[in-house]
Amino acid sequence: MNHLLENWEQKAKDKQKDNKYFVQKLQSKRGKGVEKLLPELHEEAFSQIDCLQCAGCCKTISPRFKAPDIKRISKYLGLKESVFIDTYLRLDKDEDYVVKRTPCPFLGTDNYCSIYEVRPGDCENYPYTDSYDFFKRPNITYENSTICPAVYYILERLKTIMK
Structure with a gap:
């Protein structure tokens, strides 16, 4: 295991304030090519990280379920959209549909997603480490850390590269 990932959860908590500042600083450097580093760093990170060993996202946060997601997942589950919504979703403070509780009801004990083939777009794109969204929402990025x-x-890695 890479030394950066040893005890990463505690390190991330300890560095929350610094990471928040760093991500906000990164947002202003987007134009200087920093976002071009993301695809390679994304590949590097996921060559060492197995999501099935973690599933932290599915255990702690909810994706937004947009209308196309609801339609697709309802059909996949053989449910009417209204039944799917009533059974699994609630509206959050931003009026977005999210799961009623965490962990996600579609997460199995083996950390596999039972609706993976039709999962919401937010799940498919999470953790946004290979796209402009990494900088676009600095508060979400630092929280996701x-x-x-x-x-x-x-x-x-970005801190090391940008020294």
């Missing part, structure tokens, strides 16, 4: 080892890893 305590949920996802890949986000923590990439932030730490």
Whole structure:
């Protein structure tokens, strides 16, 4: 295991304030090519991280379920959309549909997703470490650094690269 990932959860908590500042600083450097580093760092991180060993995202946060997601997942489960919504979803403070509780009801004890083939777009794109969204939402990125080892890893690598 890479030394950056040893005890990453505690390190991420300890570095929350620094990481928040760093991500906000990164946002202003986007134009200087920093985002071009993300695809390679994303590949590097996920060559060392197995999501099935973690599933921190599925255990602690919910994706947004947009209308196309609801339609697709309802059909896959053989449920009417209204039944799917009533059974699994609630509206959050931003009026987005999210799961009623965590961990996600579609997460199995083996950390596999029972709706993986039709999962919400947010799940498919999470943790946004290979795209502009990494910088677009700095508060979410720094919070994700305590949920996802890949986000923590990439932030730490960026700190080293940008010294």
